[in-house]
Amino acid sequence: MALTGIQIFKMTPKKNCKECGCPTCMAFSMKVAQGAMDISACPHMSEDALAQLSEATAPPMKTIKIGTGEHEYSLGGETVLYRHEKTFVSETRYAASVCSCMDDATVDAKLAAVADVDYDRIGEHMYTELVYVNYAKDTDASKYVEIVKKAAATGRTLVLGCKCPETAKAALEVCKDGKPVLNGADASNYEEMNKIATEAGVVLGVSGANLDELYDTTAALEKLGNKNLVLDVTMGTVKETFEAAVAVRRAAIKDGDRTCGYPSIVNVAALTEDKAMREALAALFTMKYGSIVVVGDMDYAMALPLYGLRQNLFTDPQKPMKVAPGIYPLNGADENSICLTTVDFALTYFLVSGELERSGVPCNLLISDAGGLSVLTAWAAGKLSSTSVSKFITEEVEGKIKSRKLIIPGKVAVLKGDIEAKLPGWEVIVAPLEAVQLVKFLKDMQANGQL
Numbered sequence: 001m002a003l004t005g006i007q008i009f010k011m012t013p014k015k016n017c018k019e020c021g022c023p024t025c026m027a028f029s030m031k032v033a034q035g036a037m038d039i040s041a042c043p044h045m046s047e048d049a050l051a052q053l054s055e056a057t058a059p060p061m062k063t064i065k066i067g068t069g070e071h072e073y074s075l076g077g078e079t080v081l082y083r084h085e086k087t088f089v090s091e092t093r094y095a096a097s098v099c100s101c102m103d104d105a106t107v108d109a110k111l112a113a114v115a116d117v118d119y120d121r122i123g124e125h126m127y128t129e130l131v132y133v134n135y136a137k138d139t140d141a142s143k144y145v146e147i148v149k150k151a152a153a154t155g156r157t158l159v160l161g162c163k164c165p166e167t168a169k170a171a172l173e174v175c176k177d178g179k180p181v182l183n184g185a186d187a188s189n190y191e192e193m194n195k196i197a198t199e200a201g202v203v204l205g206v207s208g209a210n211l212d213e214l215y216d217t218t219a220a221l222e223k224l225g226n227k228n229l230v231l232d233v234t235m236g237t238v239k240e241t242f243e244a245a246v247a248v249r250r251a252a253i254k255d256g257d258r259t260c261g262y263p264s265i266v267n268v269a270a271l272t273e274d275k276a277m278r279e280a281l282a283a284l285f286t287m288k289y290g291s292i293v294v295v296g297d298m299d300y301a302m303a304l305p306l307y308g309l310r311q312n313l314f315t316d317p318q319k320p321m322k323v324a325p326g327i328y329p330l331n332g333a334d335e336n337s338i339c340l341t342t343v344d345f346a347l348t349y350f351l352v353s354g355e356l357e358r359s360g361v362p363c364n365l366l367i368s369d370a371g372g373l374s375v376l377t378a379w380a381a382g383k384l385s386s387t388s389v390s391k392f393i394t395e396e397v398e399g400k401i402k403s404r405k406l407i408i409p410g411k412v413a414v415l416k417g418d419i420e421a422k423l424p425g426w427e428v429i430v431a432p433l434e435a436v437q438l439v440k441f442l443k444d445m446q447a448n449g450q451l
């Protein structure tokens with residue numbers, strides 16, 4: 001159970017020395033209770049108090065790491081139930097899936113398709129991060145190991161869905177260096193699976209026929225000393241799975257039940273064969289509360305809405321989505337290419353840069369700090385003004401770019417005169433009102449010899 005500020009305060013040294021950065025031990029205790037500071041920030045805490053408080057003030061949900069190198073992912077670590085309360089911290093990761101019940105050609109085709117989805121959206125690389133390799137009961141164990149080998153060759157982090165200890169052991173031998181998840185423990189085998197996962201140094205997935213069994217098995221694994229777990233909340237039906245996913249997260253966050261405080265796996269591919277339903281369920285469990293969602297096959301039709309949803313959900317609502325200020329050359333632009341400027345709001349940047357790239361006209365896109373706001377909002381807030389634009393150009397652009405033509409957003413045409421007054425030698429041109437009109441606008445300028 002989470003401790004109150006007063007309970008934490010009773011264990012502090014009460015020196016009020018300010019070394020933790022707080023004016024008093026009481027202020028420090030309140031921040032620790034809110035999760036805003038770690039207990040280790042006080043250098044005077046006794047070892048005994050530290051040991052007691054470290055466990056009691058730890059976040060309600062563990063952060064579990066899987067994979068290695070550029071394919072290492074953090075799961076869990078959430079502190080709130082709803083994104084608007086604070087922020088969600090660890091994105092849902094999607095898994096394509098293959099199974100030992102499939103023939104070789106199907107497995108090969110599905111693994112080859114894992115690389116199909118690959119694009120950037122608002123500065124984030126979107127691709128299928130995980131491959132779920134399922135071991136179907138009574139199929140050949142050596143065939144399963146071969147599929148695991150092939151899946152590992154895709155470079156993706158693996159989730160091994162395997163409840164047979166012998167087969168799981170053999171499969172881990174060929175892929176444990178990539179730090180996969182062994183999703184195989186249940187009430188019947190958890191002791192053996194715990195040993196195998198611990199020896200291989202991998203995260204263990206726990207499942208149960210119902211929520212009670214899942215809870216009891218997780219508690220039993222904790223007793224054995226294993227807290228490197230993920231909970232497979234997939235049950236017999238969509239309804240039961242949804243209830244389990246929500247109940248586990250609520251118990252962890254609201255009730256402080258540490259046995260529920262682990263990331264979760266939802267296997268929507270096991271719930272339905274219908275592709276549209278899989279997509280709908282993947283969206284549902286992205287919101288409620290799948291850390292890993294097994295989707296079966298990932299293609300662009302599924303990825304575009306799903307990754308967009310995920311990106312919206314896992315950005316911090318308190319932080320504007322911004323791109324770094326600077327000069328962005330497009331279409332092979334050099335120092336003589338015309339300049340355009342807009343704000344650093346990520347969505348504006350990617351819309352404008354996309355249209356500029358579509359025009360094929362070499363140009364330099366100049367981004368100054370506008371507080372991550374859109375054009376009109378930044379202008380109304382005084383973050384986009386003739387002073388901010390001219391200062392940025394004088395300090396950051398004039399030494400690097402020889403062109404003295406600047407196109408400003410059509411929505412702030414009112415700034416033209418002031419910018420020209422503050423930037424002697426520059427010709428300021430007003431762009432159309434909408435980004436989509438930029439392609440024709442630039443091509444017309446090019447045809448008229450204005451560039």
Ligand code: SF4
Binds near residue numbers: 022023028045
């Ligand atoms: S560092 Fe420790 S003793 Fe000093 S004010 Fe902070 S909590 Fe109190």
